Structures are given as structure tokens and as C-alpha cells.
Amino acid sequence: MLEVEQVSKIFPGRKGLFGSSPEVQALKGVSLRIAKGESFGLVGESGSGKTTLTRSILRLDVPTSGRIMFEGEDLATLTPAALRHLRSKIQIVFQDPFASLNPRMSVHDIVTEPMLVHRAELGLSARQRSDRAAELLSLVGLGEQHLHRYPHEFSGGQRQRICVARALAPKPSLVLLDEPTSALDVSVQAQVLNLLIDLQDRLGLTYLFISHDLGVVRYLCDRVALILRGEIVEEGATQAVFEHPQSAYAKMLISAMPQVAFS
Amino acid sequence: MSNPLLKIRNLHLSMHSFDGKAHVLNGINLEVKRNEIWGLVGETGCGKSLTGLSVSGLVSSPPAEYHGGEILFDGEDLLGCHEQRLLALRGNKIGMIFQDPTTNLNPVFTIGTQLVDVALAAGASDPQVLGLTVGASGRARRRAARALAGDMLDKVGIPNARARLDDYPHQFSGGMRQRVLIAMALIGRPDLLIADEPTTALDVSVQAQILDLLRQMVDEFRMGVILITHNLGVVAQTCSHVAVMYAGNVVESGPVRRVLEQPAHPYTRALMRAIPTRDVKRGALFGLAGSVPNLLSPPTGCRFAPRCALASPACHSALPADREVAPDHKVACVHVSAMKETSYA
Numbered sequence: 001m002l003e004v005e006q007v008s009k010i011f012p013g014r015k016g017l018f019g020s021s022p023e024v025q026a027l028k029g030v031s032l033r034i035a036k037g038e039s040f041g042l043v044g045e046s047g048s049g050k051t052t053l054t055r056s057i058l059r060l061d062v063p064t065s066g067r068i069m070f071e072g073e074d075l076a077t078l079t080p081a082a083l084r085h086l087r088s089k090i091q092i093v094f095q096d097p098f099a100s101l102n103p104r105m106s107v108h109d110i111v112t113e114p115m116l117v118h119r120a121e122l123g124l125s126a127r128q129r130s131d132r133a134a135e136l137l138s139l140v141g142l143g144e145q146h147l148h149r150y151p152h153e154f155s156g157g158q159r160q161r162i163c164v165a166r167a168l169a170p171k172p173s174l175v176l177l178d179e180p181t182s183a184l185d186v187s188v189q190a191q192v193l194n195l196l197i198d199l200q201d202r203l204g205l206t207y208l209f210i211s212h213d214l215g216v217v218r219y220l221c222d223r224v225a226l227i228l229r230g231e232i233v234e235e236g237a238t239q240a241v242f243e244h245p246q247s248a249y250a251k252m253l254i255s256a257m258p259q260v261a262f263s
Numbered sequence: 264m265s266n267p268l269l270k271i272r273n274l275h276l277s278m279h280s281f282d283g284k285a286h287v288l289n290g291i292n293l294e295v296k297r298n299e300i301w302g303l304v305g306e307t308g309c310g311k312s313l314t315g316l317s318v319s320g321l322v323s324s325p326p327a328e329y330h331g332g333e334i335l336f337d338g339e340d341l342l343g344c345h346e347q348r349l350l351a352l353r354g355n356k357i358g359m360i361f362q363d364p365t366t367n368l369n370p371v372f373t374i375g376t377q378l379v380d381v382a383l384a385a386g387a388s389d390p391q392v393l394g395l396t397v398g399a400s401g402r403a404r405r406r407a408a409r410a411l412a413g414d415m416l417d418k419v420g421i422p423n424a425r426a427r428l429d430d431y432p433h434q435f436s437g438g439m440r441q442r443v444l445i446a447m448a449l450i451g452r453p454d455l456l457i458a459d460e461p462t463t464a465l466d467v468s469v470q471a472q473i474l475d476l477l478r479q480m481v482d483e484f485r486m487g488v489i490l491i492t493h494n495l496g497v498v499a500q501t502c503s504h505v506a507v508m509y510a511g512n513v514v515e516s517g518p519v520r521r522v523l524e525q526p527a528h529p530y531t532r533a534l535m536r537a538i539p540t541r542d543v544k545r546g547a548l549f550g551l552a553g554s555v556p557n558l559l560s561p562p563t564g565c566r567f568a569p570r571c572a573l574a575s576p577a578c579h580s581a582l583p584a585d586r587e588v589a590p591d592h593k594v595a596c597v598h599v600s601a602m603k604e605t606s607y608a
Contacts, residue, residue, distance in 0.1 A: 045466035046437075155554055156307070185306035185493060190537035191550030198546070212467065215496075219539035219548060242541070256471040258496025260538055262520055 007066030041221030274332035302498035305508035358453035375428030385451035517592030
């Protein structure tokens, strides 16, 4: 479904009054293939290039070289109209549920906004959009009574559910999850992870799950790739990578995981 | 058994907010001895940070108000202490490390300047820290403080430490900055170290290094440590004891292995089942239903009762007292004695 082929991204250096900074190579020949219906985990530490890759897939950044193909189409060759259509198919849930919801919009407006933006593809009337918003809320475990409330009235876990509802609104096939639970407490994290699994089973979604939390990745993902300084250092089925890590980096990361069990 | 270094007894704290009075600490009991690392765990808003801040006397009142209870540090009640006395204790007897290593260093001074300042302040109240006698000259003190700053940086594992004293905070990585802050907290040779989420902002590999360092420092300086975190993995790897907090109460406490392997309180059990470990199958993770109670009008009795599967009328009537289910393993739950005493007898 998604193919990333030899993608590199170089951010140019800066020349300024107080000196210059060298260029930064954020991605070095990254290749990934994500199949339909799969949960793919991308694990890396800060500065490894996770975010640059995500932004490239959403085409918020343009790669310096390489290709990104989504459902057989090269993102670089798309016309603006085709790109808009594509964006209804790829949606994202961000890390911080406190920063990613507009405090001045009601939940109804937040969840219907993507349907409004993509009304050409979805063809829903205002009434149908409201109905779908209510449906989506019940899908993520909230209710119709929450439609006319504002984000500040919700807890972190509930807000992340609203973000998931918003991401699902334009009927995407691929959902990028950028550390969706790292701002949440463990018990709430468990609820949100179970919700994501349930939604995937019901709607046949494909997930690209970006995280630095190996425990969460092991729980949710079928396949996993480790990224280090812009390069994929290891990729494989989750169980294989966790039980028989090949690269030194994977071994180091897995041994550094804080385990609750005692040896 | 040695006397506890820190003894918190029945500590109550409330905060005034626009909506009314929130009862945020509801009778905390905790005892920390030398060489013990106590993990203080719980979810957002359970009062773990406020417990730490109360010990260092950094909760400003108003808006906060203490109603009873005491914090005994080496036998001295910190709540009754004058600010002057607290100033002398903080940094010398009680060290602190906070979550974000970036905002806790001043960007316009070198690391050396900042460490030397701390060393001089510590030396002012206890000249032995600098290895000098009382009447030493200013120049001698300054030289000794700089030497100490270099030694401490070296001790926390910063390569080429003495040369790096002249570097600015932005020249250090996040993990290195946290090492600098640990060095700073340990300069005054504190008896008690309060570490409030010291590794939350760091990558896993760096986190493991910092926790190792913390353990080494405890062995070397024989301190007591309160490690505040929400990560039970970190507790299992680092701490000797753990106290689990929920909505302003310590619900379960004891030796770390005993508590995490045989959790007795329903909340601790739920928390353990919410962690994705190797053996948890996809979709089988346990999410705790409901949410944390509003502390403006907390439930009477056990604060966990509204979310508890075992809750009975007795739970709602009075706050359960601590029961010792094994040596040092205390649980505040009315259902526990029946559950555990039989299996323990």
C-alpha cells in the first residue's frame, strides 16, 4: 500500500551573520514497504528522522531524492487536486492531545472539519456530516452527548479519542500514529491502544505507528523497523526483531528497555 | 534497624483554586532510610510531585495549605521550619533533580560558573564540603570550589570534565545536561535526593545510563532517594522500595520486588496489567475503566472505590487504614486482609 524507496532528505545549512551551520542529512536512503491492513512500527530515538519521514509521507516535506508511492501512485507526480484527494486517504494522530485540538472549536466542529475539507470526495450534506460525527464518537467510545462540548472539558485519553475520531472522519485507509500514547498515563494508554486495535480489526485500517516506546510497539505492531541517524538499521516481524535482534543498535535498545519483570 | 532519614506522617495538603479547595494530599505516610531508593509512582495528578516538593519545602502557601501531619527529616519537622533553615537544608542536605535538564540550567553562564556557585553556597554553610577550614580566604575557597566542580563532573561520567567546565549548557546533549544537574545536586553531599521524573525527557538508552549513574551515586554517598516517576519499569530496574499513589493517598508500599511481583491493592494490580509486557497478547491489555476522581469533591472513603471491581459498602464509608500483609509491605484496602492473611498465615 505504501512504498518508500530510497528516500533521502537534506536540510540545507544556513549562512548568517553569526556564522553558518552545516547541512543536515535527516534521511539517508530509507526504504519501507507497508502492506494493506498491517500495523507497522517505526522506532527511533530523538533526532533519528522519524518525524521527517512522517512529514515526507504526508508530503508536508518534499524528499531530496527517492520516491514515495501510495496505492501505486508516486506522490511527487500528483496534481494539487489529486494530492488533496490523497490526503483524505492518509490521516494522522499526533502525540500531544492537548496541543492538537483547537480550544475554540466544539467537538462537533473538530470532527466534521475534515469532512468539510474533503466534501468533494465524501459528498456528505451538513446533516450527514453531523450524523457521521456522532457515529464516529460512539466508534471511539464517546457519546453523542459529547458533540457540543469543548476540548478543555475532556481528559487526555478522551481528547486522544477525539483526535482518532477526527482522523477517521474522511475514511482514510492509512493512519499515521505519531506517538499517540506517550502523553498519556499507563492505564489510559492501555485503553487507547485497545481502541486502536479494535478499530483496525473493524475497519481494516493500515497503521504506521511511530514511537520510541518499544513495549507499546511490541504490543501493537506486526512488523517493526528501527531507524538510527536517518537510516533503517533493522526491519522485520516484531517477534523476530525482539527475540533475535541482529544489529548492535537493536540489541542495545532492547536491553535498555525498562522491564517490570525481575530476572 | 537504623532510624529513618525521612519520615512523612499523615501529611494533608490542600490547594485553593478558582473552583474551590482541592484536597490533593490526603494523609501521606512514607519512611525513607539511607541507601534506600524509593520509587514514588502514580498517574498524573496523584500528588507524587507535590509530595516531593513538600519535602524540599518548595510548595508555596498560599495557595497551598497544610492541615496537619509532619515531615521529619533527621528528626527535625520541616513543616514548622523557618525559610532560613530550609535555605540551609536545600542543596546541602536535600538535593533535587527535575525532569527537564534544559530549563534547569542557565543558558548564559558556563557549566563551571553554575557548579562553582553551588559549591560556594554549600561551602558557606559547611566548609568541609570544600575540604577547607572555617577561616580560608576567598581565593582559596574559589579554587577549591572549582576543583570540586571538576571532580563532580568527572564522577558523573562526563569525559574530559575539567576542560568542559568552560562550556555552555547548549554545548551538552540532553543526557549530558542531566548528568550535570546530578553533579550539581550532589555537590553539597546531600543525605536525601529527590529526583522528579529525571529521565522522562530522555531517550531509552540514555535513560538506562542515567539510572545506572543514580544507583552508583547512592552506593557511594549513602543517600536516601525519592525517585518520582510514572514508569513502573524504571522503578523495577532502579528502586529498592516503591510507594504507589492514587488521588493523594499512598495505596500500597513496600520492597520493590515484593510489591511488583505480588501486588495486593486492586489499583496496583490494575496498573500492572495495563503495562504491555512480552507475554501480553495483542488486544489483551487491561485498560482501567473510569477516570481519576475530581479532587474538589473527592469520594468519601477509599478514593479508588468508584473504579474498583471489589468495592463494597465498607469501602465508601471510611478511608482504609494501612495493613501490613508481609514485612514492610503495606496496603490500604479493606479487602486485602481477608485476601492475604489466609495465604500468609
